Amino acid sequence: MNSAKSYIKQHKDRFISELIDLLKIPSISADSAYEKDVRAMAEKVKSSLEEAGCDLVEICETPGYPIVYGEKLVDPKLPTILVYGHYDVQPPDPLDLWHSPPFDPVIKKTELHPDGAIFARGSCDDKGQMYMHVKALEYMTRTSQLPCNVKFMIEGEEEVGSESLGWFVARNQEKLANDVILISDTGMIANDIPSITTGLRGLSYVEVEVTGPNRDLHSGLYGGAVANPINVLTKMIASLHDENNHITIPGFYDDVEELTAEERAKMAEAPFNKEAYKQALDIEDVYGEKGYTTNERNSIRPTLDVNGIWGGYTGEGAKTVIASKAYAKISMRLVPNQNWEEITQLFKNHFESIAPKGVKVKVKPHHGGQAYVTPIDSLGYRAAEKAYEVTFGKTPIPQRSGGSIPIVALFEKELKSKTILMGFGLDSDAIHSPNEHFGVWNYLKGIETIPQFYHYFTQMSE
Amino acid sequence: MNSAKSYIKQHKDRFISELIDLLKIPSISADSAYEKDVRAMAEKVKSSLEEAGCDLVEICETPGYPIVYGEKLVDPKLPTILVYGHYDVQPPDPLDLWHSPPFDPVIKKTELHPDGAIFARGSCDDKGQMYMHVKALEYMTRTSQLPCNVKFMIEGEEEVGSESLGWFVARNQEKLANDVILISDTGMIANDIPSITTGLRGLSYVEVEVTGPNRDLHSGLYGGAVANPINVLTKMIASLHDENNHITIPGFYDDVEELTAEERAKMAEAPFNKEAYKQALDIEDVYGEKGYTTNERNSIRPTLDVNGIWGGYTGEGAKTVIASKAYAKISMRLVPNQNWEEITQLFKNHFESIAPKGVKVKVKPHHGGQAYVTPIDSLGYRAAEKAYEVTFGKTPIPQRSGGSIPIVALFEKELKSKTILMGFGLDSDAIHSPNEHFGVWNYLKGIETIPQFYHYFTQMSE
Numbered sequence A, B: 001m002n003s004a005k006s007y008i009k010q011h012k013d014r015f016i017s018e019l020i021d022l023l024k025i026p027s028i029s030a031d032s033a034y035e036k037d038v039r040a041m042a043e044k045v046k047s048s049l050e051e052a053g054c055d056l057v058e059i060c061e062t063p064g065y066p067i068v069y070g071e072k073l074v075d076p077k078l079p080t081i082l083v084y085g086h087y088d089v090q091p092p093d094p095l096d097l098w099h100s101p102p103f104d105p106v107i108k109k110t111e112l113h114p115d116g117a118i119f120a121r122g123s124c125d126d127k128g129q130m131y132m133h134v135k136a137l138e139y140m141t142r143t144s145q146l147p148c149n150v151k152f153m154i155e156g157e158e159e160v161g162s163e164s165l166g167w168f169v170a171r172n173q174e175k176l177a178n179d180v181i182l183i184s185d186t187g188m189i190a191n192d193i194p195s196i197t198t199g200l201r202g203l204s205y206v207e208v209e210v211t212g213p214n215r216d217l218h219s220g221l222y223g224g225a226v227a228n229p230i231n232v233l234t235k236m237i238a239s240l241h242d243e244n245n246h247i248t249i250p251g252f253y254d255d256v257e258e259l260t261a262e263e264r265a266k267m268a269e270a271p272f273n274k275e276a277y278k279q280a281l282d283i284e285d286v287y288g289e290k291g292y293t294t295n296e297r298n299s300i301r302p303t304l305d306v307n308g309i310w311g312g313y314t315g316e317g318a319k320t321v322i323a324s325k326a327y328a329k330i331s332m333r334l335v336p337n338q339n340w341e342e343i344t345q346l347f348k349n350h351f352e353s354i355a356p357k358g359v360k361v362k363v364k365p366h367h368g369g370q371a372y373v374t375p376i377d378s379l380g381y382r383a384a385e386k387a388y389e390v391t392f393g394k395t396p397i398p399q400r401s402g403g404s405i406p407i408v409a410l411f412e413k414e415l416k417s418k419t420i421l422m423g424f425g426l427d428s429d430a431i432h433s434p435n436e437h438f439g440v441w442n443y444l445k446g447i448e449t450i451p452q453f454y455h456y457f458t459q460m461s462e
Helices: A004-023 A032-052 A127-142 A163-171 A229-238 A261-267 A274-281 A340-353 A379-392 A407-415 A440-461 B004-023 B032-052 B127-142 B163-171 B229-238 B261-267 B274-281 B340-353 B379-392 B407-415 B440-461
Strands: A056-060 A067-072 A080-086 A106-108 A117-119 A149-155 A180-183 A195-200 A202-211 A303-312 A325-334 A360-369 A397-400 A419-421 A437-439 B056-060 B067-072 B080-086 B106-108 B117-119 B149-155 B180-183 B195-200 B202-211 B303-312 B325-334 B360-369 B397-400 B419-421 B437-439
Touching: A004 A032, A004 A117, A004 A127, A004 A440, A032 A056, A032 A067, A032 A127, A032 A149, A067 A163, A080 A127, A080 A407, A080 A440, A117 A440, A127 A149, A127 A440, A149 A163, A163 A407, A180 A379, A180 A407, A180 A440, A195 A379, A195 A419, A202 A229, A202 A340, A229 A303, A229 A325, A229 B229, A229 B303, A303 B229, A325 A340, A340 A360, A360 A407, A379 A419, A379 A440, A407 A419, A437 A440, B004 B032, B004 B117, B004 B127, B004 B440, B032 B056, B032 B067, B032 B127, B032 B149, B067 B163, B080 B127, B080 B407, B080 B440, B117 B440, B127 B149, B127 B440, B149 B163, B163 B407, B180 B379, B180 B407, B180 B440, B195 B379, B195 B419, B202 B229, B202 B340, B229 B303, B229 B325, B325 B340, B340 B360, B360 B407, B379 B419, B379 B440, B407 B419, B437 B440
Parallel strands: A080 A149, A080 A180, A180 A419, A195 A397, B080 B149, B080 B180, B180 B419, B195 B397
Antiparallel strands: A056 A067, A067 A149, A106 A117, A117 A437, A202 A325, A202 A360, A303 A325, A303 B303, B056 B067, B067 B149, B106 B117, B117 B437, B202 B325, B202 B360, B303 B325
8 A cells, every 4th residue: 555655756747737737727706708718618627537447527617617436346345435626716816916826836945845845726625636536446446446436526615605606515415425435625834734624714715895975076176075985984884893993793703612621721732832923924013803723713703804995086196085985895704603694684784784874785695614523532633644644654633723614514404415625725825925845845745644544534434 | 349159159059068078087186096087188278278268378387286277468568368277176075975977977957057067077067167168269269259468277186276277377477477367266245146255265185194092993892991092082082162162272362364244234235035045955953153143154164074073983884993093174264364374273282282191193284375355346246247147138246255376365465466257166066175166157158248348447547
């Protein structure tokens, strides 16, 4: 079984260049201008799965972007692993902060990636991590070491809410039947501190529009006499947090899971260097909800962040205008027990209720998903633990993450199986940011670790 | 002297088509992409002054856009009127709200302009009103009725703070020597309620930048744990007004001129229909500083308005990002006795002081100007009053305006002369907004009234 290392060594350059080819496709699901590229990317995933050894690969049309389904079924008596990933990427904005073009991948060494990292949008999230699974399959089929059945489900709408995936999963429960779901779309603490994500936050994403006067006005003639939608929007948003940075939406915390002192003490044992954290972000201090540590704030506590705001004149120079409209995109990260649809409704009711007379407010829900916590005593978790022990020489740490993969809760509900989140990226890989990258070492380590999971999961299922 | 009406009737179509030609030039001073157009506009002004009868016209270079100077000096013993105007215009954004292209003028009838109005950026502010003076001069020279000396000073940076004008005026006091300054860059109450603006607000315009982390971050991994610059900016801006909509910057009101109860009572006599005002803007209610009426809020009280705000993801769809930076353009309208440079400094000090740890704040002053109140017992004011009485058949009402023409205070300081603000636009003409327009009736009425001012000012100066 330990031939993986030598196979990877032999094919390393090809593995990298194949990934680079995928990274050149700007498969931005949020922007309809890139529809052709998103679809081209689905075709690329299909052919890569065929080449890696799948017996059947299909482009499954949905109301939105297609889902690529692939399978290699060796024996109905053996367990089945369902690999999930996504081929779409975040928009690359702001473009001017990239040191190299987002869809023109380059390999550069960094302090944390002395073997080099591939810089491109999607390198880590999720093309690189998804492709580790394709290359792990290639290794197992070419060396006749695939120990169980495998299915792939790679979607193209993860970055915009996975709406079509819910539609697809509900309609294909038999086809997708499995014993465990395996996802690499998260990170680990450090290259020498492997970890497995056991908790994910939920999400509610909304867009708000504040309309004041029916047209843009001269700020001299009307300034001070009518509600300025931008001033009003800033006041409304500001009021969503109190002086302790608690969220003020009535009912928002009602269902929040409160951790025990013991659980919080255990969390506090995870290595965290606040000085290094501040230095890496060039901030004078951290900031957040009173009474919680940084690690708690970004994992077990719900949050509300403005992701975008715009209104009025934003060009060069000055324009003395009172805009007719102002907008913001706002997302809330949720924790276990909070229902994202309820939270979206609470937000909408509250935001509309705090609008002063003189403006009209619209709240448009974008998408959302439930938070999720996975048990650490499941067969899948124990198999993953063993896999890391072989390839990293260390037992991985279970870790709650602040990010959201809304579909994990959906999978549990629709497919009745547990998900294992084996992520190989680092927090510093800048996913969703300019200069996203993925370490070459991490990419290859993932390809090496995944077959170990297949091995132990099959063995332990007997 | 009453040949003006018949001259205008005879040349009306040409007067309109000449103005339309000027309005086709996008002389947007705020945007350097239009530099060629701004300069082309200066040339047009030059030739129009020559054709109207000036003996000398010069394009005077400055550190910025040129100033067009023209003169017709008939007799050193006669008084000299200095006409000021500007040939630059506001940016037309947002373009999608225009019903016809901003630089493709069309004439359409409206409720308030039954004789038609010219729709184009700059039609009222200030090309149309500036050109009334050119055509009035043409009438007076062609009919040999120019009663005094006249100088023109038409600048190209009014919409961006008139910096070069200050430079030019300080260096050309002798050339610009005059007995009264005449400006048409304001409005009047209604076509049947002529008014003369006697007060203008000052202005301080700044741009602020809030920087949080050194790069855009994933809002799941960092959300709640670091200061989000957009959230922080909204909180900082929101805190600039208290619950009574008073501005909270320490010292902001220290020098504000407080009107007496009598003065306020007199102001309240000006016709104002609140229901019609709300209906015209499609707002449920007016909004502003507690304790003041709408007319007071937008004339005798200082204000603080956000004119533009931007940060994070503003494209289609959703992006779960914490932006590294957020920006806003903020302007304060000031009243007599407030010093704009002091206010800018107060703003800067205060805004920087309220930034929480975890963000860095930059305040960049753009431009500004002093407020101004003109006396109503001056020779110039009385001559203007008589001019309106002839052409409107009514005594004009003295009116405080909320807008700013920062250079009026400068003229008084540098040239030691009073300014008369004879504006012929209406508040509803949408200056600085989409669908700016200027009534054809108002345009021609201005051309008719201006020579009367020349006549009475010369007569009363004897």
